[in-house]
Amino acid sequence: MSRQNTHSLAAHRHQIRFCTQCGGAIRRQPPPGDGRDRAVCSVCGAIQYENPKLVVGCIPTWEDKVLLCRRAIEPRYGYWTLPAGFMENGESTADGAARETAEEAGARVHDLRPFALIDVPYVHQTHLYFTARLTDLDYTPGEESLEARLFAEADIPWDDLSFRTVILTLKHFFADRARGSFGFHHDTLAYPPRP
Amino acid sequence: MSRQNTHSLAAHRHQIRFCTQCGGAIRRQPPPGDGRDRAVCSVCGAIQYENPKLVVGCIPTWEDKVLLCRRAIEPRYGYWTLPAGFMENGESTADGAARETAEEAGARVHDLRPFALIDVPYVHQTHLYFTARLTDLDYTPGEESLEARLFAEADIPWDDLSFRTVILTLKHFFADRARGSFGFHHDTLAYPPRP
Numbered sequence: 589m590s591r592q593n594t595h596s597l598a599a600h601r602h603q604i605r606f607c608t609q610c611g612g613a614i615r616r617q618p619p620p621g622d623g624r625d626r627a628v629c630s631v632c633g634a635i636q637y638e639n640p641k642l643v644v645g646c647i648p649t650w651e652d653k654v655l656l657c658r659r660a661i662e663p664r665y666g667y668w669t670l671p672a673g674f675m676e677n678g679e680s681t682a683d684g685a686a687r688e689t690a691e692e693a694g695a696r697v698h699d700l701r702p703f704a705l706i707d708v709p710y711v712h713q714t715h716l717y718f719t720a721r722l723t724d725l726d727y728t729p730g731e732e733s734l735e736a737r738l739f740a741e742a743d744i745p746w747d748d749l750s751f752r753t754v755i756l757t758l759k760h761f762f763a764d765r766a767r768g769s770f771g772f773h774h775d776t777l778a779y780p781p782r783p
Numbered sequence: 784m785s786r787q788n789t790h791s792l793a794a795h796r797h798q799i800r801f802c803t804q805c806g807g808a809i810r811r812q813p814p815p816g817d818g819r820d821r822a823v824c825s826v827c828g829a830i831q832y833e834n835p836k837l838v839v840g841c842i843p844t845w846e847d848k849v850l851l852c853r854r855a856i857e858p859r860y861g862y863w864t865l866p867a868g869f870m871e872n873g874e875s876t877a878d879g880a881a882r883e884t885a886e887e888a889g890a891r892v893h894d895l896r897p898f899a900l901i902d903v904p905y906v907h908q909t910h911l912y913f914t915a916r917l918t919d920l921d922y923t924p925g926e927e928s929l930e931a932r933l934f935a936e937a938d939i940p941w942d943d944l945s946f947r948t949v950i951l952t953l954k955h956f957f958a959d960r961a962r963g964s965f966g967f968h969h970d971t972l973a974y975p976p977r978p
Contacts (some may be wrong), residue, residue, distance in 0.1 A: 676834065702967065
């Protein structure tokens with residue numbers, strides 16, 4: 589996951605208490621003509637909208653192997669993951685996925701294709717994974733990773749994967765590969781997550 | 784587009800000036816260990832992350848026709864559009880697309896399938912359109928629409944469509960339909976938009 593994640597998955601869930609425009613106190617109420625409770629400034633009336641975030645990542649491959657990273661950060665310190673993180677303003681989903689792959693695995697990828705879209709509504713996130721090819725083998729773990737390593741399907745550490753979205757994406761990937769045809773997958777994870 | 788849009792495409796581009804946690808003044812600077820300028824509170828140090836937003840919508844169909852809405856709001860007042868708007872916290876992309884279709888066209892849809900993902904990095908948005916079937920013909924324009932109407936391909940008002948993402952999505956839709964097979968499409972719109 590990205591820097592942004594390092595410091596604060598928590599920050600993404602901060603309750604808004606003060607107005608970003610004037611510093612005034614926030615009330616939770618539906619603005620005029622809006623049926624939904626919003627963070628509305630009691631002083632200037634500005635509305636602070638809160639919307640889901642996109643997490644973008646890659647399934648980086650080299651021949652028959654997939655590159656995974658072992659997390660050096662919480663949550664899920666020490667577990668294996670696909671490189672992924674919060675999309676940043678000003679970039680495309682594919683650019684964000686390639687950037688995260690560079691940051692977390694020190695790896696360059698090309699030929700990115702959208703592969704799995706997974707809604708995680710209980711944390712206000714949508715995850716989007718791209719299949720991608722490693723451009724070379726000069727990968728190296730970034731600051732947020734303990735290790736980066738290529739795994740054949742038979743060696744994937746299924747019991748030590750970090751997140752449900754990673755498990756699901758890898759299952760789709762190997763199933764499609766066995767079938768000889770890569771589709772586009774869409775899932776919604778229901779609350780609660782497995783323990 | 785959604786209520787949220789009605790009131791403030793502008794609100795989505797507000798510069799953050801005060802901290803949502805303590806009301807302190809914001810500085811733009813890279814937080815420790817982060818190479819990117821962020822809105823950081825000069826008083827409590829909280830970081831206010833800003834990320835792209837997902838716009839979700841439908842291509843609602845009935846037999847060979849597509850349901851469009853004519854916008855009763857700016858931007859692009861009076862132009863025809865597919866029902867779409869900002870995804871809300873707590874919902875999935877498909878739920879959001881169905882909600883927007885209900886709000887803008889008063890229409891119920893089923894059998895939603897992801898169809899077109901369009902990155903619009905210069906406004907910090909990613910748009911996701913689903914193909915969808917109208918459940919019945921009891922549609923009626925919502926408060927943000929002047930009209931809702933079914934169009935055969937030959938009657939699509941190409942010169943009076945609202946947004947580039949709508950034009951592109953409809954082009955993909957009719958091309959795939961002519962081919963007899965619906966794929967999943969991914970595009971990135973480069974700045975600047977056409978006039």
